[in-house]
Amino acid sequence: MLTRRQWIGGIFAATLAAPGIVRAQASGVVGVNRLWVIRAWDGEQLDAPIRLRSDDGSRNAWMLWSYFWRDVKDDDQAVWIDMALLDRLSAAQILASGQRGEETPIVMNSGYRTVERNRTIEGAAPNSLHCIGKACDFNFRGLTPRQTADLLDAESRLSSGGLGRYDDFTHLDTGPRRRWDRT
Numbered sequence: 001m002l003t004r005r006q007w008i009g010g011i012f013a014a015t016l017a018a019p020g021i022v023r024a025q026a027s028g029v030v031g032v033n034r035l036w037v038i039r040a041w042d043g044e045q046l047d048a049p050i051r052l053r054s055d056d057g058s059r060n061a062w063m064l065w066s067y068f069w070r071d072v073k074d075d076d077q078a079v080w081i082d083m084a085l086l087d088r089l090s091a092a093q094i095l096a097s098g099q100r101g102e103e104t105p106i107v108m109n110s111g112y113r114t115v116e117r118n119r120t121i122e123g124a125a126p127n128s129l130h131c132i133g134k135a136c137d138f139n140f141r142g143l144t145p146r147q148t149a150d151l152l153d154a155e156s157r158l159s160s161g162g163l164g165r166y167d168d169f170t171h172l173d174t175g176p177r178r179r180w181d182r183t
């Protein structure tokens with residue numbers, strides 16, 4: 001579990017570390033080792049590197065993203081998010097932005113979920129990968145869920161892990177390779 005004291009310290013450090021990286025990545029908010037995500041629930045957004053050049057910087061960037069992934073509907077509880085998930089989303093975001101011809105944010109419906117809150121969600125798997133920081137439900141702004149899932153399914157670099165199709169969003173995770181369609 002990521003404690004509040006840890007993430008407050010980490011976010012402060014990451015904020016201090018950010019300016020040099022922003023200059024190094026002046027081309028935009030989408031790119032290799034970067035993510036731009038908007039939380040659908042409240043509109044909070046973060047565009048930042050997912051790793052930096054130094055180990056300390058990378059740990060702070062990881063903490064910043066892990067905190068962003070927190071369960072805002074259950075006391076802001078947070079865990080360390082699987083870096084492989086962030087990498088996959090970063091690669092997917094580059095693809096989606098290429099398809100649309102402009103930098104395209106991920107609109108996140110659900111990131112980390114506490115086990116307690118996950119139990120209250122109809123249709124959620126009891127052992128959901130959302131509960132261990134290995135899953136994301138999202139849309140790309142400007143793409144339908146079908147377009148998003150088709151795009152990810154066609155990309156060999158994203159062929160591992162889980163991909164779930166839903167009417168209103170796409171689920172991506174870093175578990176074993178699975179494909180399902182609930183549309």
Ligand SMILES: [Zn+2]
Pocket residue numbers: 110130135136137171172
């Ligand atoms: Zn999901």
